Amino acid sequence: xxxxxxxxxxxxxxxxxxxxxxxxxxxxxxxxxxxxxxxxxxxxxxxxxxxxxxxxxxxxxxxxxxxxxxxxxxxxxxxxxxxxxxxxxxxxxxxxxxxxxxxxxxxxxxxxxxxx
Amino acid sequence: xxxxxxxxxxxxxxxxxxxxxxxxxxxxxxxxxxxxxxxxxxxxxxxxxxxxxxxxxxxxxxxxxxxxxxxxxxxxxxxxxxxxxxxxxxxxxxxxxxxxxxxxxxxxx
Numbered sequence: 001x002x003x004x005x006x007x008x009x010x011x012x013x014x015x016x017x018x019x020x021x022x023x024x025x026x027x028x029x030x031x032x033x034x035x036x037x038x039x040x041x042x043x044x045x046x047x048x049x050x051x052x053x054x055x056x057x058x059x060x061x062x063x064x065x066x067x068x069x070x071x072x073x074x075x076x077x078x079x080x081x082x083x084x085x086x087x088x089x090x091x092x093x094x095x096x097x098x099x100x101x102x103x104x105x106x107x108x109x110x111x112x113x114x115x116x
Numbered sequence: 117x118x119x120x121x122x123x124x125x126x127x128x129x130x131x132x133x134x135x136x137x138x139x140x141x142x143x144x145x146x147x148x149x150x151x152x153x154x155x156x157x158x159x160x161x162x163x164x165x166x167x168x169x170x171x172x173x174x175x176x177x178x179x180x181x182x183x184x185x186x187x188x189x190x191x192x193x194x195x196x197x198x199x200x201x202x203x204x205x206x207x208x209x210x211x212x213x214x215x216x217x218x219x220x221x222x223x224x225x
């Protein structure tokens with residue numbers, strides 16, 4: 001059972017380049033999310049999905065796109081990388097249901113992105 | 117967006133000491149989750165608390181949810197170096213989590 005797999009683990013981009021951060025889960029979780037973690041800012045929600053074909057914006061969506069064509073995969077696309085997007089990115093997934101209380105999330109081990 | 121405040125921001129203690137970290141909000145939590153994050157890894161769920169006044173224990177860790185569901189605490193008894201990490205509280209509402217900024221705990225041998 002692999003859980004949540006993120007690739008790559010490290011990436012250096014030049015300003016203006018585009019790239020896709022991959023996220024895959026094998027737990028048949030309906031909910032998937034992308035967070036970025038910055039010093040002093042904590043974990044902030046970028047985009048999330050409640051199921052295949054359904055996505056929505058989080059707290060800091062600008063400069064990022066997502067799509068969810070399958071239950072398993074939830075890639076995050078950086079359209080034109082900027083130094084402000086230097087961060088550690090985490091993908092997470094969870095079962096749905098349980099009303100507003102939610103289930104716990106399983107996180108990937110992160111992608112450390114540097115934009116120069 | 118619900119704002120979560122965690123305190124202290126940083127805690128450095130010796131092995132064997134006890135400690136408590138706090139998570140507070142100005143509004144009521146639907147539920148609260150506690151995570152621990154080790155360097156280079158993603159957060160790992162420790163516990164979910166839902167009911168006001170709830171107490172949950174996980175070995176040497178005791179989690180309390182305030183009666184009014186606006187605060188929570190994590191108490192660690194006889195801390196060990198393996199407890200070192202970033203402790204995060206998160207408010208859960210349906211499909212999203214809102215995190216506090218965390219308490220960084222360093223336990224020295």
